[in-house]
Amino acid sequence: MRFFYYLVVLLCITSMSFAQEVNPDTVMAQAKQETEKGNFDKALSLIEPLRAKFPENEDIQVYAGRIYSWKKDYPSAIKIIAPLADKTKPNPDALLAIINIYFWSEQYEKCIWYCDKYLAIDSKSVDVIKIKASCLEKLNRDQEALDIIEKASLADNSTQPFRGIRTLIGRKAKNAVSASYLNISTSNPGQSPLHYGYIEYSHKFSKSAIVGRANVGHVNNDTEMLFETDFYQTFSNKSYLYANAGISTGEAVFPVGKAGLEYYFTPYKKFDFSFGARFMHFESDDITLLTGQIAYNTGSYTLAYRPYYDTGNALFSHVLSLQKSNEEKERIIRLELQYGTVPYLYLYNGFTQPLKAYRAGIQYQHRLGDSFFVRPIFLYEYEEYIPGEYRNKFNVQLIVTKRF
Structure with missing residues (x-):
């Protein structure tokens, strides 16, 4: 009898011991669930006992290191994963983990x-090649980045994974040249089309940019030139100043002289603000416009409102625009509505009257290759050309740009 008693007790103790045995797969599953919820401390409280109990299990060690990296505790993550990544035959998952850690912590040389x-x-890993190219771009080693992208693109027969990096490198170009042609036609009643064009050159400095532009206009058998300069100055608080000045060869097509100034304030959350003025001098009259902008940015969309106040005629004009941008492809589509007297591109002449106009338009920017852009623009206006009489007005423009 005593033998059977001891046997039962032994079986009970053994079963209790097995019941208390940790199941690594179950605990790991629980830790992953907590990680997906963003409960990193809870996940670590589950996985740390496993690390201590199974130090030879590299999957547990790597996952623990990843949790620390997602928590942005990079030193702890590196301490756990580095020994696995530095072995003679490194753990591939540990290498991938430590690559991400050094990239997220902006230690780009180590990451490379x-x-x-x-x-x-694995010489064909697109994800790792992309991270390496991104590190090179961050270190301004742009040609090295482009070389490995080119090599990887030829091997993979695709440039899709690297478009974002190419865009970042392309935007560092200091110079750009642009040419534009604008045709303004009317109907009911019609008149001879107006022709405008310009050629401009821009150069970027570290915190500023300057643009030189030569405009030509042909209106009612008169041809004139307007020479102007734009200047942009950025500040450490992410605000910037825009200034413009120009002088023409006449007064029938362009103003004799023009100037503008606008300050763009530091963005506040998703909002941008600006305030400024435009001034145009004619032989017989002057025009002063007060203007500004409020814009709301959400994802790839920007909704903006810009008023103009003509101080001489005490008139308001209003522009509402919606723009969608694709940063990677540098593609833009913009819809615009306007009510008021301010003409497209401020193309006033000396005979401006306080008449009404309603305008709707669309413009689109498309990048060809890495550095060539085309931007077609179409705007329709229902314009009051004399008091109480309206006509149709069509603005068609094409801008081509090459940066280098």
Whole structure:
């Protein structure tokens, strides 16, 4: 009898011991659930006992390191994962983890070193090549980045994964040249079309940019030139100042002289604000416009409102626009509505009257290759050309730009 008693007790103790045995797969599943919820501390409280109990299990070690990296505790993450990544035969998952850690912590030289170590194992890993190219771009080693992108694109027969990096590098170009042609036609009643064009050159400095522009206009058998300069100055608080000045060869097509100034305030959350003025001098009259802008940015969309106040005629004009941007492709589509007297591109002449106009338009920018842009623009106006009489007005413009 005593033998059977001891046997039962032993079976009970053994079963209790098995019941208390940790199941790594179950705990890991629980830790992953907590991680997906963003409960990193809870996930670590589950996985740390597993690390201590199964130090030889590299999957547990790597996942623990990843949790620390997602928590942005990069030193702890590196301490756990580096020994696995630095072995003679490194753990591939550990290499991928430490590559992300050094990239997120902006330690780009270290990140490149581990990228090379991983590419020695898998030379066709697009994700790792992309991270390495991004590091090179951050370090302004742009040609190296373009070289490995070109090599990877030829091997993979696709440039899609690297478009964003190419865009970032392309935007660093200091120079650009643009040419434009604008045709303004009317109907019911019609008149001879107006022709405008310009050629401009722009150069970027570290915190400023300057643009030189030569305009030509042909209106009612008169041809004139307007020479103007734009200047942009950025400040450390992310605000910037825009200034414009120009002088023409006559007064029938363009104003004799013009100037503008606008300050763009530091963005506040998703909002942008600005305030400024435009001034145009004619032989017989002067025009002063007060203007500004409020814009709301959400994702790839920007909704903006810009008023103009003509101080001489005490008249308001209003412009509402909606723009969608694709930063990677540098593609823009913009819809615009306007009510008021301010003409497109401020193309006033000396005979301006306080008449009404309603305008709707669309413009589109498309990048060809890495540095060539085309921007077609179409705007329709229902314009009061004399008091109480309206006509149709069509503004058609094409702008081409090459940056280098």
